[in-house]
Amino acid sequence: MDSNLRREIILDNYQHPLHKGLVEEEGYQKIRTNNSSCIDDLMIMVKVEEGKIKDIRFDGEACAISTSATSIMIRNFMGKTYEEAKALLESYEAMIDEKPYDKELLGELNVYDEIYKQPNRKKCALLPFRAIHQILENKDLFNK
Amino acid sequence: MNREDFPIFKQDLIYFDNGATTMKPQCVIDSMTDYYSNYTANAHRGDYDNSMKVDVLYEGVRGKVRKLIDAKDASEVVFTKGTTESLNLVVFGFMKNELKEGDEVLLTKSEHASNLLPWMELEKEIGIVIKYIPLTEDNEVTIPNVLSTITDRTKVISLAQVTNVIGDVRPMKEIGEICSQRGIYFVVDGAQSVPHRKVSVQEMNADFLAFSGHKMLGPTGVGVLWGKKELLERTKPLCYGGGMNTSFESTGDFELKEVPTKFDAGTPAIAEVIGLGRAIDYLEEIGLDKIESYEQELKSYLLARLKEVPKIQIYNEKTASSIVAFNIEGVFSQDTAVYLNHYHICVRAGNHCAKILKEQLGVKNTCRISLYLYNTKEEIDELIRVLKDAEHIFDIVL
Ligand SMILES: Cc1ncc(COP(=O)(O)O)c(C=O)c1O
Numbered sequence: 001m002d003s004n005l006r007r008e009i010i011l012d013n014y015q016h017p018l019h020k021g022l023v024e025e026e027g028y029q030k031i032r033t034n035n036s037s038c039i040d041d042l043m044i045m046v047k048v049e050e051g052k053i054k055d056i057r058f059d060g061e062a063c064a065i066s067t068s069a070t071s072i073m074i075r076n077f078m079g080k081t082y083e084e085a086k087a088l089l090e091s092y093e094a095m096i097d098e099k100p101y102d103k104e105l106l107g108e109l110n111v112y113d114e115i116y117k118q119p120n121r122k123k124c125a126l127l128p129f130r131a132i133h134q135i136l137e138n139k140d141l142f143n144k
Numbered sequence: 145m146n147r148e149d150f151p152i153f154k155q156d157l158i159y160f161d162n163g164a165t166t167m168k169p170q171c172v173i174d175s176m177t178d179y180y181s182n183y184t185a186n187a188h189r190g191d192y193d194n195s196m197k198v199d200v201l202y203e204g205v206r207g208k209v210r211k212l213i214d215a216k217d218a219s220e221v222v223f224t225k226g227t228t229e230s231l232n233l234v235v236f237g238f239m240k241n242e243l244k245e246g247d248e249v250l251l252t253k254s255e256h257a258s259n260l261l262p263w264m265e266l267e268k269e270i271g272i273v274i275k276y277i278p279l280t281e282d283n284e285v286t287i288p289n290v291l292s293t294i295t296d297r298t299k300v301i302s303l304a305q306v307t308n309v310i311g312d313v314r315p316m317k318e319i320g321e322i323c324s325q326r327g328i329y330f331v332v333d334g335a336q337s338v339p340h341r342k343v344s345v346q347e348m349n350a351d352f353l354a355f356s357g358h359k360m361l362g363p364t365g366v367g368v369l370w371g372k373k374e375l376l377e378r379t380k381p382l383c384y385g386g387g388m389n390t391s392f393e394s395t396g397d398f399e400l401k402e403v404p405t406k407f408d409a410g411t412p413a414i415a416e417v418i419g420l421g422r423a424i425d426y427l428e429e430i431g432l433d434k435i436e437s438y439e440q441e442l443k444s445y446l447l448a449r450l451k452e453v454p455k456i457q458i459y460n461e462k463t464a465s466s467i468v469a470f471n472i473e474g475v476f477s478q479d480t481a482v483y484l485n486h487y488h489i490c491v492r493a494g495n496h497c498a499k500i501l502k503e504q505l506g507v508k509n510t511c512r513i514s515l516y517l518y519n520t521k522e523e524i525d526e527l528i529r530v531l532k533d534a535e536h537i538f539d540i541v542l
Contacts, residue, residue, distance in 0.1 A: 007542045015474070039478055039494040039509050061508050063478040064541060121482075 013068035044131035065124035163514035175422035205421035214344035226367035230354030235262035245271035305337035311467025320349030362423035366416035439466035
């Protein structure tokens with residue numbers, strides 16, 4: 001990916017993140033993701049309905065990488081079934097870890113494909129995805 | 145000043161994170177290498193030359209600390225791993241036995257975690273009650289606020305003399321006077337004050353003072369708890385073993401040595417204590433008054449120049465120490481720190497272990513610059529040059 005384009009997408013998602021601000025509504029799983037070695041601290045809420053991720057919202061203070069990754073994650077995981085979300089998550093984590101991954105599947109999430117060059121920021125790019133991890137651990141949510 | 149004494153500055157390095165830890169002058173490094181190369185031996189254990197030399201040097205450092213903090217007697221100086229251990233020793237070695245359920249301990253929301261968590265744990269264990277002295281709009285502690293928080297059940301006030309986020313300097317002498325009039329124990333966290341200014345435990349009327357070697361040009365792994373003799377005598381060690389007892393029987397009876405040796409269970413950090421002694425000598429050769437006024441001059445210069453930077457917000461302009469907390473509008477503090485790191489400028493981003501201060505300050509995270517004697521105006525100029533260029537910050541960070 002062209003590095004200017006990459007930067008532009010990240011910056012745009014940092015400065016105008018999708019779904020920032022929590023809602024007082026039933027049916028959401030709330031997950032706090034923070035990192036002992038870093039100061040990012042995000043609250044993420046996820047609603048699963050009819051076998052799909054229906055909505056994701058977040059709030060909190062975090063760096064440009066974490067915040068933009070949250071925003072891009074939200075856009076790309078909404079509407080996904082359990083299997084789709086699992087495949088997407090696995091591919092994303094493989095990319096961050098410099099392992100083979102499905103580039104096509106990741107689409108917009110490819111903007112973090114060079115984050116390995118800044119090893120101390122890998123954790124920022126992974127932070128919000130812990131929320132997806134946690135949701136997927138509870139497969140029953142998707143069977144209702 | 146004295147920059148040439150610090151070998152690390154042969155590198156291209158601008159170090160503004162002195163609140164976290166400090167660089168070491170060659171003489172401190174040499175003093176420890178000398179112990180390891182030329183006279184290694186345990187303390188308190190032998191009848192041969194090197195062991196006796198170690199004993200004299202190790203014990204001699206208590207005297208240097210005594211003089212540094214204007215204590216009455218060198219036997220009131222206990223070596224610990226650092227401020228954190230010192231405060232834990234106060235809380236669990238002394239307060240746990242002295243305080244009762246419902247007794248009140250006054251803290252503030254800008255204390256470091258190591259002056260909060262031990263108390264919170266004691267609250268769980270024995271039911272003491274923690275109360276926070278309200279801070280002013282400028283996050284400062286005032287005497288009226290101290291007085292209005294004190295009740296009949298107040299038994300302890302435990303405060304940093306200088307806080308590590310805001311860098312405000314507390315009116316310790318007046319607070320100490322209030323405490324001694326009312327029989328309240330006064331615990332002082334000196335981690336950010338002892339390295340930077342003259343501190344007198346007698347003038348402050350303190351009961352305990354805690355500080356760390358590594359924040360005052362000394363090695364890691366060594367710090368000090370100073371306490372009034374009669375209080376240390378009532379303090380239970382947190383650690384038991386060799387070196388701290390006079391005798392013991394298989395029946396389980398044992399007798400501890402006197403203060404301060406009863407706190408020296410096991411082989412202490414001998415090289416580090418010797419290094420701390422050398423650091424104290426070094427600071428005193430320069431003069432803490434001189435260090436303080438140099439830092440003040442640097443800080444004024446830093447503040448004046450920071451104001452040239454577009455979109456900068458400074459959180460603690462009025463405070464009297466050499467700590468400055470700031471943010472650049474629209475940029476998360478950590479991104480600013482990563483950006484500065486690109487130019488080999490070290491600042492700290494975060495909440496600086498004062499996690500509950502956010503309730504007070506309204507922002508959770510800031511960039512912190514904390515100055516020390518070896519910083520220069522030229523370094524500040526370079527910082528400002530880089531910060532002024534911060535519109536390109538994301539070209540670097542992303
Ligand atoms: C005010 C204050 N208290 C306590 C500490 C803890 O010191 P140490 O980590 O050396 O035990 C620090 C260190 O950051 C501090 O700034």
